[in-house]
Amino acid sequence: MTQTSAKQSKMVGKQSLQFSNPPAIIGCASIAGKKEGEGPLGAFFNVVEEDPMFGQKTWEEAESKMLGMAVDVAIHNAGLKKSDIRYLVGGDLLGQLIATSFGIENFEIPLLGVYGACSTMGESIVVASMIIDGGFADKTLAITSSHFAGAEKQFRFPLAYGSQRPKAATWTVTGSGAVILGQEPEKDSEFAKQFSPVMIKVKGVTIGKIVDFGLKDSLNMGACMAPAACETIAQNLKDFKIQPDYYDRIITGDLGVVGKDILIDLLKQKGYDISSNHMDCGIEIFDSEAQDTHAGGSGCGCSAITLTGYILQKLRKQDWNRVLFVPTGALLSTVSYNEGQSVPGIAHAVMLESC
Amino acid sequence: MADDKNKVSASQVANEKNQQERDKLYNKYVKQVTPKHSWFANMCKAFVSGGIICAIGQGFINLYSSYGAEKELAGAYTTMSLVLLAIIFTGFNWYQKIAKFAGAGSVVPITGFANSVAAPAIEFKKEGQVFGIGCKIFTIAGPVILYGIFSSWLLGVVYYIFTLFQK
Numbered sequence: 001m002t003q004t005s006a007k008q009s010k011m012v013g014k015q016s017l018q019f020s021n022p023p024a025i026i027g028c029a030s031i032a033g034k035k036e037g038e039g040p041l042g043a044f045f046n047v048v049e050e051d052p053m054f055g056q057k058t059w060e061e062a063e064s065k066m067l068g069m070a071v072d073v074a075i076h077n078a079g080l081k082k083s084d085i086r087y088l089v090g091g092d093l094l095g096q097l098i099a100t101s102f103g104i105e106n107f108e109i110p111l112l113g114v115y116g117a118c119s120t121m122g123e124s125i126v127v128a129s130m131i132i133d134g135g136f137a138d139k140t141l142a143i144t145s146s147h148f149a150g151a152e153k154q155f156r157f158p159l160a161y162g163s164q165r166p167k168a169a170t171w172t173v174t175g176s177g178a179v180i181l182g183q184e185p186e187k188d189s190e191f192a193k194q195f196s197p198v199m200i201k202v203k204g205v206t207i208g209k210i211v212d213f214g215l216k217d218s219l220n221m222g223a224c225m226a227p228a229a230c231e232t233i234a235q236n237l238k239d240f241k242i243q244p245d246y247y248d249r250i251i252t253g254d255l256g257v258v259g260k261d262i263l264i265d266l267l268k269q270k271g272y273d274i275s276s277n278h279m280d281c282g283i284e285i286f287d288s289e290a291q292d293t294h295a296g297g298s299g300c301g302c303s304a305i306t307l308t309g310y311i312l313q314k315l316r317k318q319d320w321n322r323v324l325f326v327p328t329g330a331l332l333s334t335v336s337y338n339e340g341q342s343v344p345g346i347a348h349a350v351m352l353e354s355c
Numbered sequence: 356m357a358d359d360k361n362k363v364s365a366s367q368v369a370n371e372k373n374q375q376e377r378d379k380l381y382n383k384y385v386k387q388v389t390p391k392h393s394w395f396a397n398m399c400k401a402f403v404s405g406g407i408i409c410a411i412g413q414g415f416i417n418l419y420s421s422y423g424a425e426k427e428l429a430g431a432y433t434t435m436s437l438v439l440l441a442i443i444f445t446g447f448n449w450y451q452k453i454a455k456f457a458g459a460g461s462v463v464p465i466t467g468f469a470n471s472v473a474a475p476a477i478e479f480k481k482e483g484q485v486f487g488i489g490c491k492i493f494t495i496a497g498p499v500i501l502y503g504i505f506s507s508w509l510l511g512v513v514y515y516i517f518t519l520f521q522k
Contacts, residue, residue, distance in 0.1 A: 157474070158475045158494075159478060160446070160448055160478070161470060161471060163451075164397075164455060167390040167392060213368075213377065214379070214382060220385065258385075262365075265365040266365055266368070342378075
């Protein structure tokens with residue numbers, strides 16, 4: 001095989017990659033807030049922190065602390081030292097990614113900051129996997145976080161302000177999820193003990209494009225992001241020439257109940273029926289009736305901790321063998337919103353397989 | 356769905372080639388599938404809870420009047436009392452819980468205004484006395500103050516012109 005064809009062989013279809021040397025997940029961490037801990041997936045998280053301030057003075061510091069905890073727990077879980085991680089790929093929702101930059105300050109790991117709103121976990125895994133498969137690093141860490149209070153403060157109203165949330169609104173998840181990618185798990189690490197002999201690999205990815213159907217309601221983000229999820233999932237199926245039933249689960253990030261219905265409806269128009277194997281992290285993470293979260297959970301942390309806590313366990317037990325993980329993001333800012341712009345969506349797909 | 360002319364189906368959205376038209380159709384489609392709070396139930400809740408807040412206000416007026424305050428003075432004391440109560444409730448995170456039920460019933464009375472000033476003050480305290488509280492205390496209430504004063508001024512002008520013709 002010549003050098004050129006080896007390079008080309010990783011490109012599949014229009015927007016996808018199939019790794020020739022698929023990176024394995026060799027460590028993971030999920031840090032959750034109190035409300036998430038009380039939710040249906042509460043038992044799956046590594047750490048459930050009762051204090052919303054994480055012992056810090058501000059919401060922003062709290063999120064940084066939480067993200068730092070996730071890095072720490074993941075490195076420990078993988079049986080590594082911080083210096084073993086070659087690159088860290090991460091981002092969050094706060095302006096200029098301050099949760100990430102302050103959170104990892106002390107780890108001294110080279111950083112690539114990424115922003116994909118709530119799709120950040122997908123984007124960071126995509127980049128981290130490409131680095132591994134390309135041979136540019138042996139171990140990379142993909143991470144993201146979100147904090148309810150910090151997100152409310154930045155995107156909506158101060159916490160104590162009294163207003164009615166619409167039924168389509170989602171609840172930002174307080175949580176941080178991290179995965180470490182490499183060739184194979186360290187022997188005797190916590191991760192290896194728990195997952196062995198099962199290996200979970202990132203087989204391929206589909207990088208999403210911005211899809212904007214002109215919706216302006218930032219409190220109905222599921223509907224804003226559903227067309228993007230639809231495009232990415234359809235593109236993945238098309239690029240790999242597969243049908244939805246190839247996957248045991250197609251898992252979107254935070255479409256919520258409104259977005260889920262729209263996604264299924266839109267994909268049907270493209271000839272794909274995912275109604276039987278679709279799952280949405282935002283719907284799973286909260287009990288919307290008991291926890292009063294309306295359409296579901298959202299935020300970078302929503303898909304991240306559902307992946308690192310719940311989905312990986314399902315893959316470990318081989319309840320599912322093939323999962324398409326599709327975090328979804330709404331790429332708005334308060335400025336674009338006030339200036340009357342629509343809410344563009346994006347979604348990245350990560351093909352996870354257990355073997 | 357198809358038999359109703361005003362309803363938009365997902366296939367109409369998917370098959371529309373013109374982007375502007377597609378966006379319009381999608382907006383309509385989303386409106387159809389998005390659940391909403393019941394307009395009527397919300398109105399009833401707002402009516403009742405707004406009424407309760409006003410009744411509490413009337414209670415204060417009666418109380419201060421019984422101490423011998425005149426009507427105007429009793430009114431001023433009542434305003435202050437309601438504002439104080441609303442701020443205390445905001446501080447304990449109770450006001451937002453009431454507002455979730457009451458909707459406009461807790462926004463329209465002066466207590467809602469107090470809440471909209473106190474909430475940012477609490478939130479932005481950490482960004483400092485000047486750039487935090489000072490700059491951001493009126494982020495929600497600011498428009499009310501600006502356009503309240505502006506419309507009073509406008510009405511004043513109208514009133515002035517009106518008086519010119521009366522002479």
